[in-house]
Amino acid sequence: MSEVVSNLLYTKEHEWLRIEGTTGIVGITDHAQNLLGDIVYVELPNVNEEVDAGDEFGTIESVKAVSPLFMPISGKVIRINEALENEPEAINEDCYGDGWIIAIEPFTMDDKDMLLTSEQYETYLEEEV
Amino acid sequence: MVEFAGWEMPIQYEGIMAEHKHTREAVSLFDVSHMGEFYFEGKDALQNLQKLTCNDVSRLAIGQVQYSALLYENGTFVDDITVYRLGEEKYFMCVNAANTDKDFAWIQSNLSGDLKCENRSAEIGQIAIQGKNAVDVLKTMTSEPIDTIKYYWFMEIELCGHPVTLARMGYTGEDGYEVFCQREHTAEIWETLMEKGKPFQIAPVGLGARNTLRLEVCFPLYGQDIDDQHLPLEAGLGKFVALDKASFLGKDAVATQKAEGLQRKLIRFALDVRGVPRPHYLIFDETANVPIGEVTSGTSSPTLGKGIGMGYVKIANSKIGTKVNIQVRNKMLPATIVKPPFVVVEKT
16 A cells, blocks of 8 residues: 655645645655656756646656656746755655655645645545556 | 566566566576467478578477577568477477467468477466576476586476476576476466575566566567567577578578668667666767667666667667767767677676
């Protein structure tokens, strides 16, 4: 059973969003990293790039598959997790912690309908799987 | 599990990376029962196999295996195969699962003379045991001198009291064996190998690692690296084509290509930067402006920790050491053409 953390928001594409003040931190869920398997490469946007909710902002590659990353919110990329360049496996090992992907600030929730609570995401996983 | 050529196959058990490394370090079991098996027997078996396959079957001793291919008249691949000589006038052929029906129909349409040819793919199971501890595991199950079997030779022995054909070969580059048995005995032999293999760290491995393992040692995969669009010389498989043999299907086309010279060639490349090449990505020249070919197989090498792949490029750009670029989505990733294999497996 995949781990779902409470107090985060989720997308149906299996990204998570953690809100820390005016910053939004984005990563992929335990379910997503399980599906992908061994992650070997993460392609990230540039710092200061403006991204919109629903946009493809990067790509994640495992040995077996390529998967696009979608933005849950709109805003400016203020940080990317540079450690993933040399240790992409951090996403497999700690997807909600050291495996975070990008930070957005300021951000706006343009499309609130695409964001699920942890309970809604758990239900979605049960129905989907 | 995924569906592959009508078979339910495991992609992975523990994870591709872990299974791959495990095979390189200890010993792994692969259920490859999906592979097809055809039996040839009779006075004209040899003569027919000489016509059907591009390698020279007359060089095979009883107990020996040969890598070969079935070619269309235009020289392209029907399939790549292995031929086993079981007796004076008795052989079997192992073919790719996805091609079993196509191959058998093609073979039947080209048979002549006094022989029996049977498709026993549904009756035959196959288990590959691969890795440096494979010999030790099998030794717990037989007193036959299986450690003396040479590479690409086989013995007919018993495992769990059932007759099997035990061939020293595989698709991983490691030392190991492939076990052909009756389908109904496959599960018992698998479970016994798993049990007896425990002290030797045996583990089951899926299709995902089978692909990364074969790619590291540059074994071609039908449907990706070789197919009905390419000929054996361009694929670098010239040593398996016996052009000195009287005649075989596809011979004239291969000889013509040899005489005229190759236009393109299957190369192996390693990325100079991080990234993962995948089938169908385009290959560009050093300037990244001129397309020169296409990736046929690619992955992130678990042993080397970098992107590796194969693909056909124009002959002028095919020399080892040549700098090329692989188009990965909207980026050009620099790569270098390298000498195969990517990973050299040390056998004791």
